[in-house]
Amino acid sequence: MRQTNYSLAPIGWLHSPLKERGAAPNQGREGAPDAWLELDAAVADGLEGIEVGDELIVITWLHQARRDILKTHPRNDQTRPLTGVFATRSPDRPNPLGLHRVTVLSIEGNRLHVGPIEAIDGTPAVDLKPVLLPSADA
Numbered sequence: 001m002r003q004t005n006y007s008l009a010p011i012g013w014l015h016s017p018l019k020e021r022g023a024a025p026n027q028g029r030e031g032a033p034d035a036w037l038e039l040d041a042a043v044a045d046g047l048e049g050i051e052v053g054d055e056l057i058v059i060t061w062l063h064q065a066r067r068d069i070l071k072t073h074p075r076n077d078q079t080r081p082l083t084g085v086f087a088t089r090s091p092d093r094p095n096p097l098g099l100h101r102v103t104v105l106s107i108e109g110n111r112l113h114v115g116p117i118e119a120i121d122g123t124p125a126v127d128l129k130p131v132l133l134p135s136a137d138a
Helices: 039-047
Strands: 014-015 036-040 054-060 097-108 111-115 125-132
Touching: 036 039, 054 111
Parallel strands: none
Antiparallel strands: 014 036, 014 125, 036 111, 054 097, 054 125, 097 111
């Protein structure tokens, strides 16, 4: 039988100067600020091996996203045709996971100073993954 319900639990929260969704750029490289990612103490041991300068993918739950949107105008440009959300980076989608490529700027215990990141203050983080460089022998 196919499992139909899943649950995610935040591993931490972002503390960002971006307080409102409308103030956030579409992508981090488009002028987003740096922010602090504070991990729950229960998962802090998972940071072992992460160092300043590392690039990470922060996976967030876009808690203010609409989950009933299936088509959107890319980049909110009304002159562009409606496009399915799975062909866009829109935060509004059935399961609003955000992917944010960041650089670790500093580490203080269970807190990572990362950036740039376009997620707003209070956004839950659900996972972290390292950015893998292409294999030298590929």
